[in-house]
Amino acid sequence: MAVLSISAREFSAFRKLLAEMSGILVAENKAYLIETRLGSLVLETGCESFSEFYNKVKYGGDDDLRDKVVDLMSTNETLWFRDSHPFTILKEILLPEYANRARENGRTSIKIWSAACSTGQEPYSIAMTFIDAARSNPDIAKLSCDILASDISTSALRLAKLGRYESIAMSRGLPPEYRDAFFVQNGRVWKSLRRSSGW
Ligand SMILES: C[S@@+](CC[C@H](N)C(=O)[O-])C[C@H]1O[C@@H](n2cnc3c(N)ncnc32)[C@H](O)[C@@H]1O
Structure with missing residues (x-):
């Protein structure tokens, strides 16, 4: 039930x-x-109505408060390899194409931007896809891949940086073989392995 009506x-x-x-x-x-x-x-924040709060957010010059509002209003729904086909396309079409182009242009790295990464499942899924693709394609294996992850929600981004996920989040779309290769379990929490697993 809402605590205050608008x-x-x-x-x-x-x-x-x-x-x-x-x-x-x-x-x-x-x-x-x-x-x-x-x-x-x-x-x-001590306001008694949404009107009072609106004035505080709009005219109060408090950036932290504005960030909190945006954070609370953002919908951070995400899961591993979401919708699956973008990752199939990345692995089977885009990465081989980028590797070909990089070879022709003498480049050794590619950059991928996860521009609304939420709690990190998307950029980590990109990383796992890249590592997987590099195993079966020597041209991709020659490349390094920089993944930039950003989000307007500061709390989601904090979780993405930590790379720690509870069992329920882990069960949403992450194949067990990827989970076991790239994460280590500590009680109810799984932590991404990062460097030791190749990312
Ligand atoms: C539904 S989630 C999707 C996360 C992920 N891309 C996926 O597909 O699983 C949408 C994300 O977009 C972020 N977002 C919304 N507006 C944004 C903006 N203007 N700039 C950056 N991130 C934004 C939200 O904070 C949220 O984490």
């Missing part, structure tokens, strides 16, 4: 502000998203 006017103002701050577009029929995700923060 009026139609407040919702419209917040929708606009969020789009300005982050590009996140809240659907017109989803006022409840702002109520449930930001309600507690409104009260924590």
